[in-house]
Amino acid sequence: MNVDLFITCVNDAMFPRTGQATVRLLERLGHEVRFNANQTCCGQMHLNTGYREGALKLIRKFVDDYRDAEVVVMPSGSCAAMVRELYPEAARWGGDTELLREVEDLAPRVYELSEFLVNRLGVEDVGAYYPHRVTYHPTCHAMRVLRVGDAPLRLLRNVRGMTLLELEGAEECCGFGGTFSVKNPDVSAAMLADKTRHVLDTGAEVCTAGDNSCLLHIGGGLHRLRSGAGTVHLAEILASTEEEVFA
Amino acid sequence: MSGLHPPKPFPEAARDKVSQPQLRANLRKVTHTIREKRLRAVGEVPHWEELRVLGEATKDATLANLSDRLLQLEASVKARGGQVHWARDAAEARELVARIAESHGVDELIKVKSITSDEIELNAGLAERGIHAIETDLAELIVQLSHDTPSHILVPAIHRNRAEIQALFNRELPGEGNLSDAPAELAGAARRYLRHKFLTTKMAVSGVNFAVAETGTVCVVESEGNGRMCLTLPEVLVSVMGIEKVLERWEDLAVFMELLPRSSTAERMNPYTSFWSGVTPGDGPQEFHLILLDNGRTDVLADATGRQTLRCIRCSACLNVCPVYERTGGHAYGSVYPGPIGAILTPQLLGMADKNANTLPGASSLCGACFDACPVRINIPQVLIYLRGEANEEKGVTAEALAMGAVGYAMSSGWRFEGALKLARAGQGPLVRGGEITALPGLLGGWTQSRDLKAVPPQSFREWWRQREGADG
Numbered sequence: 001m002n003v004d005l006f007i008t009c010v011n012d013a014m015f016p017r018t019g020q021a022t023v024r025l026l027e028r029l030g031h032e033v034r035f036n037a038n039q040t041c042c043g044q045m046h047l048n049t050g051y052r053e054g055a056l057k058l059i060r061k062f063v064d065d066y067r068d069a070e071v072v073v074m075p076s077g078s079c080a081a082m083v084r085e086l087y088p089e090a091a092r093w094g095g096d097t098e099l100l101r102e103v104e105d106l107a108p109r110v111y112e113l114s115e116f117l118v119n120r121l122g123v124e125d126v127g128a129y130y131p132h133r134v135t136y137h138p139t140c141h142a143m144r145v146l147r148v149g150d151a152p153l154r155l156l157r158n159v160r161g162m163t164l165l166e167l168e169g170a171e172e173c174c175g176f177g178g179t180f181s182v183k184n185p186d187v188s189a190a191m192l193a194d195k196t197r198h199v200l201d202t203g204a205e206v207c208t209a210g211d212n213s214c215l216l217h218i219g220g221g222l223h224r225l226r227s228g229a230g231t232v233h234l235a236e237i238l239a240s241t242e243e244e245v246f247a
Numbered sequence: 248m249s250g251l252h253p254p255k256p257f258p259e260a261a262r263d264k265v266s267q268p269q270l271r272a273n274l275r276k277v278t279h280t281i282r283e284k285r286l287r288a289v290g291e292v293p294h295w296e297e298l299r300v301l302g303e304a305t306k307d308a309t310l311a312n313l314s315d316r317l318l319q320l321e322a323s324v325k326a327r328g329g330q331v332h333w334a335r336d337a338a339e340a341r342e343l344v345a346r347i348a349e350s351h352g353v354d355e356l357i358k359v360k361s362i363t364s365d366e367i368e369l370n371a372g373l374a375e376r377g378i379h380a381i382e383t384d385l386a387e388l389i390v391q392l393s394h395d396t397p398s399h400i401l402v403p404a405i406h407r408n409r410a411e412i413q414a415l416f417n418r419e420l421p422g423e424g425n426l427s428d429a430p431a432e433l434a435g436a437a438r439r440y441l442r443h444k445f446l447t448t449k450m451a452v453s454g455v456n457f458a459v460a461e462t463g464t465v466c467v468v469e470s471e472g473n474g475r476m477c478l479t480l481p482e483v484l485v486s487v488m489g490i491e492k493v494l495e496r497w498e499d500l501a502v503f504m505e506l507l508p509r510s511s512t513a514e515r516m517n518p519y520t521s522f523w524s525g526v527t528p529g530d531g532p533q534e535f536h537l538i539l540l541d542n543g544r545t546d547v548l549a550d551a552t553g554r555q556t557l558r559c560i561r562c563s564a565c566l567n568v569c570p571v572y573e574r575t576g577g578h579a580y581g582s583v584y585p586g587p588i589g590a591i592l593t594p595q596l597l598g599m600a601d602k603n604a605n606t607l608p609g610a611s612s613l614c615g616a617c618f619d620a621c622p623v624r625i626n627i628p629q630v631l632i633y634l635r636g637e638a639n640e641e642k643g644v645t646a647e648a649l650a651m652g653a654v655g656y657a658m659s660s661g662w663r664f665e666g667a668l669k670l671a672r673a674g675q676g677p678l679v680r681g682g683e684i685t686a687l688p689g690l691l692g693g694w695t696q697s698r699d700l701k702a703v704p705p706q707s708f709r710e711w712w713r714q715r716e717g718a719d720g
């Protein structure tokens with residue numbers, strides 16, 4: 001299949017390894033991977049912080065960049081949720097019926113990585129090898145907006161060499177919430193404290209998730225605690241093999 | 248603090264609350280307990296999701312013809328001997344209640360189910376006229392005796408523990424001797440105090456859960472039975488309802504009698520459901536007044552995205568699943584409506600120009616747990632995002648708006664983004680230690696209060712891709 005990547009601005013700038021892992025993984029599964037270098041950001045930060053005009057510009061740009069894609073895959077539940085769930089809303093608020101039509105046409109072709117693999121391709125074993133103790137945090141937008149369900153866990157259970165540890169309070173938000181983390185830092189920190197405590201209680205070396213923005217937050221908390229545990233994106237674990245450990 | 252008006256912006260009010268470990272421990276325990284019970288109660292209903300859709304549709308249909316439904320309700324209530332009054336705002340509603348009390352020469356009245364009366368600050372309004380209002384819901388009574396305000400829709404004294412209540416009752420309920428902290432003993436003391444009030448007070452004020460337009464039936468759902476006493480023993484009953492509480496048909500109630508108790512107290516059915524229609528000679532109150540309160544609601548109704556807020560049946564399920572409410576408690580929201588529903592209802596009722604209320608839509612990480620829990624499917628995250636936009640329109644040009652504009656410009660093409668990234672890489676130098684940033688300046692400083700930030704790595708994805716394509720081709 002021709003897969004268009006949307007790497008997301010956070011991954012592009014801060015987590016290039018996640019994008020690289022996504023490319024390796026999809027190519028290993030036999031897909032033709034394309035990257036449109038004009039891409040930037042889905043506009044979520046603008047919309048969620050209440051800057052509709054700024055968001056609409058980025059939404060129109062996303063539509064321009066991906067209008068002709070067969071499928072668009074992104075290693076981020078949050079950005080996929082933005083496109084599928086909030087693009088139509090933003091177009092309505094902006095009174096742009098043409099844009100609404102376009103986003104409704106494009107949205108069903110947009111996938112978060114794990115749902116693309118499991119729900120669209122029916123692949124649960126990607127041949128990964130990752131010899132570490134890992135715990136999985138289901139991010140809010142993947143879980144409650146995209147309803148990816150246990151797709152990420154199915155993929156993780158088939159990773160060889162890995163010990164998967166159950167996370168207490170897994171479904172509780174880590175407290176990132178984009179600009180929420182800087183506008184309401186005290187509440188965000190209180191939520192993060194519970195999340196990092198639960199991660200450390202599992203004894204895992206690595207906390208994984210399908211969203212690097214949440215992991216940036218959890219990882220930042222774990223680092224501040226000098227805990228030794230860290231965070232790795234799901235794509236990097238799935239891309240790892242005995243020959244090439246990605247994460 | 249009472250009524251709708253938050254005295255502080257949310258982030259400030261939250262900071263005061265988050266730093267109280269006892270409060271956080273109490274809240275965590277109670278919300279998690281109710282949360283799990285609710286999941287069990289909801290899990291018993293195989294068609295729960297369909298019921299939610301039905302609840303949503305029923306409320307939407309009523310709201311779509313709200314003025315007709317209200318006129319129908321008015322006619323039905325009058326036909327059964329009740330009196331109906333319309334109140335545009337809180338002051339009008341207070342005035343109506345005070346006049347009714349004065350016309351009966353009453354200087355003390357009892358109350359039940361009082362969120363709407365708290366919204367209009369009824370107790371304070373009556374006190375100015377020399378009329379004392381007594382709360383009869385046990386938790387409301389605790390809040391009232393301690394000169395406090397409720398912090399939860401369903402568990403108004405959620406922030407109080409047993410020892411505090413013991414000390415309070417020993418101080419405020421004279422003639423009860425020295426009470427221990429045994430729940431039964433405390434409840435007994437409250438019961439004796441309240442029973443006396445029920446039997447000697449002439450007038451009662453209640454809230455309303457639902458009112459049926461076609462029959463003129465008013466309904467209150469409760470757990471303690473104190474409401475039943477209030478609704479039947481006094482001679483005069485005044486019920487205050489927000490105009491969105493009306494339902495069209497008697498059958499519509501069936502849906503909500505299933506949705507409400509399971510969502511709020513996690514019960515299959517609540518212990519007391521009272522219905523009354525007008526007056527019945529020789530039985531119950533001989534004078535019945537229904538006050539229909541607008542107080543900003545028609546403005547909410549006029550807003551296509553915001554109007555779903557009016558579906559709310561005040562079950563409090565959204566509070567109990569909200570990670571923000573769990574850390575701050577209800578008082579941080581500064582309004583009688585706390586938690587996720589408060590974060591959208593309060594600013595809408597007050598208007599987005601209210602400087603403290605318009606920080607409430609920011610009181611959410613947008614995790615979406617509230618939407619999943621809501622029995623009438625109010626898409627709270629969507630309304631929050633929408634209201635943030637409305638608030639920004641009011642605020643005009645701020646430092647944040649300028650920063651977002653700059654980010655938007657950088658994001659307007661891949662090349663500009665790459666350029667901005669190079670600048671960031673060059674600029675972060677002095678801040679980075681061992682690959683991490685531990686203190687950020689300006690608007691972003693909140694981040695590094697409690698977490699480090701990974702430094703921007705030397706190569707971006709797009710640079711890697713270009714390199715790889717170059718090598719391939």
Ligand code: SF4
Nearest residue numbers: 559560562563565621
């Ligand atoms: S918004 Fe929904 S969940 Fe929250 S109190 Fe209202 S009905 Fe209940």
